[in-house]
Amino acid sequence: MIEVDSLSRSYGTRKALDSISFQVPSGSVTGFLGPNGAGKTTTLRVLTSWLLPDPGTLRVTVDGIDLLRQPQRACRRVGALLEMLPLPGELRVIEFLSARARLKGVPAAKLLSEVQRVLEEVDASEASRRIIDTLSQGYRQRIGLADALLGDPPVLLLDEPTRGLDPRQISLFRGLIDRLRGHHTIVLSSHVLGEVEQICDRVCMISAGKVCLDEDRKAWTQRLESAGTIRVELAETHPDVESQLSSIEGVREVRSDGAGWIVSADRDVCHLIGDLARQQNWVLSQLRTDPATLESLFLQLTGPGEAS
Amino acid sequence: MMRVVILARRELLSLFVSPVAWTITFVFLLVMGVTFHLSLLSVDGDLKQLVAATYSGLVFWFMMLMLPPLISMRSVAEEKRSGSLEMLITTGISDTQVVVGKWLSTWCFFLFLWVCLLPLWSLLTTVGQVDGGVLMSAHLGVALIGAGFCASGILASTLTSHPLASAGLATAINLVLFLVHWLSFLYQPGDLQLRWVEHFSAVHHIRDELTRGIVDLRVIIWWSSFTFLMLFIATKVLERRRW
Numbered sequence: 001m002i003e004v005d006s007l008s009r010s011y012g013t014r015k016a017l018d019s020i021s022f023q024v025p026s027g028s029v030t031g032f033l034g035p036n037g038a039g040k041t042t043t044l045r046v047l048t049s050w051l052l053p054d055p056g057t058l059r060v061t062v063d064g065i066d067l068l069r070q071p072q073r074a075c076r077r078v079g080a081l082l083e084m085l086p087l088p089g090e091l092r093v094i095e096f097l098s099a100r101a102r103l104k105g106v107p108a109a110k111l112l113s114e115v116q117r118v119l120e121e122v123d124a125s126e127a128s129r130r131i132i133d134t135l136s137q138g139y140r141q142r143i144g145l146a147d148a149l150l151g152d153p154p155v156l157l158l159d160e161p162t163r164g165l166d167p168r169q170i171s172l173f174r175g176l177i178d179r180l181r182g183h184h185t186i187v188l189s190s191h192v193l194g195e196v197e198q199i200c201d202r203v204c205m206i207s208a209g210k211v212c213l214d215e216d217r218k219a220w221t222q223r224l225e226s227a228g229t230i231r232v233e234l235a236e237t238h239p240d241v242e243s244q245l246s247s248i249e250g251v252r253e254v255r256s257d258g259a260g261w262i263v264s265a266d267r268d269v270c271h272l273i274g275d276l277a278r279q280q281n282w283v284l285s286q287l288r289t290d291p292a293t294l295e296s297l298f299l300q301l302t303g304p305g306e307a308s
Numbered sequence: 309m310m311r312v313v314i315l316a317r318r319e320l321l322s323l324f325v326s327p328v329a330w331t332i333t334f335v336f337l338l339v340m341g342v343t344f345h346l347s348l349l350s351v352d353g354d355l356k357q358l359v360a361a362t363y364s365g366l367v368f369w370f371m372m373l374m375l376p377p378l379i380s381m382r383s384v385a386e387e388k389r390s391g392s393l394e395m396l397i398t399t400g401i402s403d404t405q406v407v408v409g410k411w412l413s414t415w416c417f418f419l420f421l422w423v424c425l426l427p428l429w430s431l432l433t434t435v436g437q438v439d440g441g442v443l444m445s446a447h448l449g450v451a452l453i454g455a456g457f458c459a460s461g462i463l464a465s466t467l468t469s470h471p472l473a474s475a476g477l478a479t480a481i482n483l484v485l486f487l488v489h490w491l492s493f494l495y496q497p498g499d500l501q502l503r504w505v506e507h508f509s510a511v512h513h514i515r516d517e518l519t520r521g522i523v524d525l526r527v528i529i530w531w532s533s534f535t536f537l538m539l540f541i542a543t544k545v546l547e548r549r550r551w
Contacts, residue, residue, distance in 0.1 A: 045394070048394075049400075050394050052551060073400070075397070075399075076399075076400035082395055086387075086392035087392075090322055090326050091321065091325065095321060099317070100399060102314040103311060103315065103318075103400075104400065
């Protein structure tokens with residue numbers, strides 16, 4: 001479990017994180033989202049002890065260990081896959097992973113079996129004797145993932161884990177996350193929102209250093225359902241369509257895009273629109289529900305022009 | 309301590325699988341071999357003077373001043389630049405362990421170079437009149453001063469992300485400890501100020517003491533303290549990134 005309470009972090013006078021609080025329950029997979037410059041990497045860097053939080057931060061614990069008091073001990077409970085993955089190109093994969101395993105405290109007697117285990121987990125066993133400089137981006141990413149899994153840490157922080165992977169490898173990665181789910185607390189930072197929607201149990205979204213959404217799958221699914229729109233197109237032109245659609249109970253907003261109308265409602269009003277069409281003798285050429293996506297929610301919550 | 313040794317081993321492995329280590333070793337042995345030969349000619353058969361003649365010349369000092377910065381310049385600077393230092397820290401290793409591990413690998417490689425010369429010295433000690441005690445004290449000096457110069461190299465490497473800038477800075481620190489000796493020309497024998505210069509002068513320690521078989525505890529304490537101080541500052545510099 002990860003608990004963050006009032007975490008702040010500044011770079012000089014710029015506040016990268018402004019008293020953010022969130023929890024990642026044990027065994028869950030949490031998507032950590034936000035535009036570039038929102039503070040995702042800073043948060044992950046605090047969780048790996050690379051950066052210290054500002055004074056005033058109340059609590060940061062990783063797997064029950066207070067990161068502010070015992071940073072090294074807490075760090076050993078974390079396996080991290082960094083966004084920028086600097087691997088030593090001159091070493092063989094097995095040499096690199098063996099050295100990393102020793103640094104992470106894997107006993108010498110279990111070293112080879114542990115390295116083989118993580119390589120099998122990420123489907124990269126055949127690359128164990130290859131020199132890292134000769135590996136493709138996909139392989140490098142998998143070696144980084146294998147490194148994060150070394151020592152079986154209870155917490156995994158994965159920053160853009162599927163970058164450079166082909167569709168087959170992405171599918172394998174999803175399978176891997178499914179296997180790890182329940183045994184590991186996983187934080188997955190990604191810009192691929194479809195992937196987050198498929199994999200994650202929770203979503204934590206930050207924007208401009210503040211948490212703007214922290215919900216489990218049930219809550220965010222409900223939010224997406226209520227944020228969906230209905231598209232209405234008529235075969236002939238009729239006057240006053242917009243005001244009649246607006247009069248339906250539950251409809252929040254109706255706007256026209258020239259070819260038709262987009263109806264936003266608090267609940268499913270498709271059947272009410274159908275009833276209205278029958279009463280008014282409208283011939284519907286299209287009546288379609290467009291569900292909201294995590295992407296539309298992301299754009300709505302993080303606002304325009306956030307990137308920096 | 310275990311993590312320090314593991315990190316040092318990994319660093320040495322990275323060094324020896326690249327051509328850099330072998331190139332430095334080749335050039336070092338070539339230059340020192342020639343120096344050795346010229347020293348043999350210059351002592352004119354008096355092999356008791358050979359250690360002092362070899363380990364006091366400009367070539368020796370060039371090696372002492374330049375090798376540690378060249379070996380250590382990439383150790384932290386390159387890792388900072390590429391981001392692999394962050395990856396290293398995620399293993400739960402402390403900043404102190406990183407600094408000591410990097411220094412240990414640099415110092416071990418530096419010692420390896422001088423150990424490569426030992427077969428030559430062993431041969432001469434066996435068949436000639438080279439004093440084994442003097443040879444040992446001279447190499448103790450190389451190890452002590454080398455430890456200090458490697459530590460200043462690590463400090464310079466933590467201060468910048470550019471390996472060449474790191475090498476330049478470390479050479480400048482080492483040059484201060486080398487050039488301080490020339491201040492002694494300002495004083496007469498017996499002046500108290502001269503004693504002050506002698507306490508810090510790497511040249512004085514090697515030329516006037518260790519290559520003559522004199523092992524002064526103060527010399528050991530000074531170079532050990534200098535090494536510790538450099539590594540302590542390097543650790544603090546590395547910790548600064550967290551704030």
